[in-house]
Amino acid sequence: MADRPPKAPSFAYKGDRMKPLRAFCQTARLGSVSRAADALYLTQPAVTLQLQALEREMGVRLLERTGRRLALTVEGEALYELARPLVEGLDGLDAAFRERVRGLDAGELNVAAGTSTILYLLPKIVEAFRAAHPDVRLTLHNVTGAGGLDLLRSDGVDLAVGSMIDVPGDLSYAPVYRFEPMLITPRDHPLAQKDDLTLQDLSPYGLILPPQRLTTYRLVDLVFHQNRVPYTVALEVGGWEVIKQYVSMGLGISIVTAICLTEADHERLAARSLARYFPSRSYGVVVRKGKYLSPQARAFTELIQPALFERADYYATGQSDR
Template sequence: MARSSPRFYYKGDRLKPLRAFCQVARLGSISRAAEALFLSQPAVTLQVQALERELGQPLFERIGRRFSLTREGQVLYELARPLVEGLDGLDAEFRNRIKGLQAGELHVAAGTSTILYLLPPLVQAFREQHPEVQLVLHNVTGQDGLGLLRSDAVDLAVGSMLDVPADLAYEPVQSFDPMLICPPGHPLADKPEIALEDLSPYGLILPPRRLTTYRLVDLVFQQRRVPYTVALEVGGWEVIKQYVAMGLGISIVTSICLTEADKGRLAARNLRAYFPPRSYGVVMRKGKYLSPQARAFVDLVKPGLFERRDYFAPGHSER
């Protein structure tokens, strides 16, 4: 009689070993995965080993005390994570679909500029359509925001990204031009054509160097071998605009932060010939289970809500 292929004890319940595998992959530790699953460490180890035996591939390699995915493990993780999270979230999804969007919370991470200039019409539209949903905006930037995404402390993030990590998905929906700002009457305010070299004699006011804007400005100047000086590092577009208006320096900002209220105190010149536009959009963890509230918010994030019609809008360089 022909021998059948081996069958392991867990095949009747694939969810358990896959859940154990996903937790070890996410946390990098058998012990932490066991704590998250309320299981013993040997139980988690056996489930992962049985999965490796059945698939015939090593799924982890141990580097020091940390478990890291092999190439084969990464493939399985990308396939298994949405399945595990979808099944784990089935009860909540069912309840949410029954009661609609009349309750619940939505947590969104965003930087100060996004909250100030980009999100107000979006938040207003969401509140009008879903007044019973408690919307929580987490004011964070850079790695802090990505950390909240990866730990599931927020449902999604809205902002700008240049380098997108492999575990995140970024959907840009609107771009804004780079703009030189200076006080009215500054030598660059009325200059017919602005070259990058024209900025060299004047000190720049920039965000802290750990942020993307500083790194992007530095990269462009370095690539073109144009010298520049930084007069002041300070956080927040509103603060930068105020210091520029006071005559303490010039700055390179994204047009998203320029409004009609700035017209009398700042001159703005478009620098798209030298600096790339900055896109803004939605950032999500790949494979993340999105609640109906989160999906409703994402559906609202579209270019129409982000369009701004003022004298500083992209494409304009008037004073």
């Protein structure tokens, strides 16, 4: 008797292959059966049964407990990589079909971004998007740090725009713009025209910095300590516009990212590059890996291109020292 071809796996549990795959993907993404159950509007036993059925059909263990979280095995990672686009594509099929039928001039788009990004980077992009797609309801969620990542992971927003240093494994970050670190002082300050500016030159002057919980403060502290240069903080205050105002009043000096410096600032401030000591800051698009991007989201990301690099290069070439 001729050998029969191997029988294809069949998902006997409720006769639906997508249900256990959907349960598996949610559990892998959230690290918990209870969270996956909440996301799927199911009971925990129902999700557990679907996971057990999937492991029986695949003949391997897909998940293992690591502390309080469930983690993927090597086989689980392989299946997750294959199944996630299928599940998310199917779950987004209805919305994608409606958007394809109606075209781009309908629907909504939710974008997470911090204050600096909304204020300095996005205006031209938003203007171009509104001109091209006036009927799309665009919402900018003013959130930073973990708040923006939580919105991404819970599908509260389609994408985020901002700066990232450490990128979690479940997110994808595509940097587009890069801005240099800048020292800002009043125009008549002794450091404004000093040749060969060093970190030691900043030591006698009080710094105006964002709150300690923010990346800028921690980076400034790290660089000064690594170079064994003492420094003092004259004032902690949130918001680049407030910091620039207080610097212009002579209340201290500050270290900012060039994204916040405009042509109008040169009437009251002197800006000097500190790229010798501090790394430049990138800004770009953050999405959840494997997430289906709506036509609106794709159209928005296509507008986030190096059109603003001219301004970034302006400060990067040292012309702001004038």
